[in-house]
Amino acid sequence: MPDAPGLELIAHEVNERHQGAIVGSTYEHGQAALLADKDRIREVLDYLRDAPAHEYRFLASLHAADYLPAEPRFAVHYELLNMPRVERLRVKALVPDTEDGSMPELDSVVEIFPTADFQEREVYDFFGICFRGHPDMRRILMPEDYVGWPQRRDFPVGGEPVIFTNTEDTVPGWTR
């Protein structure tokens, strides 16, 4: 883990190369995170992966979270790892919800981190965040004809009625 001053140095350095790509940083519980502009996430990860001083070559995990009342609403998290130095760095792409109800979009990183393939599909499946340039942007765990983004905070738990043999003709949309 880079420590708090080290994190500021990284943020400053990335911002010098890519003006305005890093919008902030957080350091909590011993974990460092860079907050990145979602439209420039690919540049930031490219830089952190290849710049000789950083070389975060392993993407340990990619996941998203919905911070509903907060703005921007979503964040996609990239848990980067430098194996020789055993340093982890989280990059958060802040993804605001769209005004018109369309799907939020950001660039896919499958080209530089092939491991992101399934995980980006999972984020798309559960949060309705689309990754531009992903080779196969389909649902992965939910059925392909499913409607809705179940991991969003405004999606109700237990939103689907339980169907038994004695209720199957009263549950809407089941037998029709």
Place this chain on the structure above:
Amino acid sequence: MNPTTRPIPEYADTNRTQEQLGRDAIGRTEAQVIGTSPIERTALEREEELFTINMGPHHPATHGVLRLLVSLEGEVVHDLKPVMGYVHTGIEKSCEDKSYWKVIPFIERMDYLSYFFNMEAFCGATEQLLELEIPPRAAWLRILHLELNRIHSHLVGLGTTALDLGAISMFWYCFRERDKVLDLFEMSSGQRMHTRYFQVGGVAEDIPVGFAERVLAFCADMPERIDQYVDLIDQNEIFLQRTKNVGVVSRERLLELGVTGPLLRAAGEPWDLRKVSGYLPYSDFDFNVPIGTVGDNYDRYRVRLTEMRESVRIIEQAIEGLPDGPWIADDRKVVLPPRHELGTSMEALIHHFKLVTEGFRVPPGEVYYPIEGPRGEYGVFLVADGSAKPVRVHMRDPSFVNLQALREMCVGGYVADLIANLAMLDPILGGIDR
């Protein structure tokens, strides 16, 4: 027609050399690959000769409800695509509706062969958010159970792998030892599987009288049992031919694909979070990290076998050096008060009531907590907002990520090797689908 030696088809999407393509795809004749009957020898394009089949979802060799869309050229795998989600139960969503201590039994059921690892990842993440230290005895007991669980998981993996390769007796012997591990779990926690033994702050209960002796007896027995497994299959010509040089993926490619655990170590990368990350006091233990050289299925099998031996060593050290003291932290805002205090202390009663009804509150923050499981990096990503329920619980499950390597392992090999590769990948569909 004289069968002529057929060159290796050059797939546009793979850059494998002939050596990597499996042991004898090279020596096959054209007649063996696509047949010699006049109908099959019509001037079809190669793509039109492809045959696409579904393997699964209910195929016994898929180790769960996994569907593989396989495109075959004769008997050679041309392309492969995993389709999953058949046992998706929405555990991550359900966890958002539970207080923290009720999440523990939920999250155990994700990867149902490594429940202690799921628990440790979640409890560790919560403790990191609470900045709660666990007492040394709790850490030692956790390591003890984690390593027992690793042996259990590897035994199931080894037994089912051997079963897929036709060695059914291995399956029974592995499950015999697995049952002994489950007996130990039952003794310490009351449950054989899904024990809910780890609590936020430590472990649920101290180990009972006589547990240490039974564990030591198991440890004395286990190396000999592993020797017996080696005697059973390690010189078996069929097993060797079906595992050596099969499913080779280079170390660099595995790293790109995010593969961790025994698969990565078998390819020669000595990456083990137990050694490099201080999530539990593993640095007080003396153990080695086995690595392979070739990265084929034989190395994967050997790495798992050796890991079991090393786990036995860790368990012995954990029993011998088990510190005295409490087995759970003494933070009344998080940990249930001892039972005997409830009758005499009003405060303890109130704490007990609040903890059971509402649960403890976790200060806002987010944390990613990775640990080394039997299949690789288990990481829990946890977001808290200050209430008694988590906002987001995400499990980075190694089976899910490792499954992406299956295509690279199988393309260019035989269908039969696909089964061996999948078994050696050792995916747990409960963990993949969550």
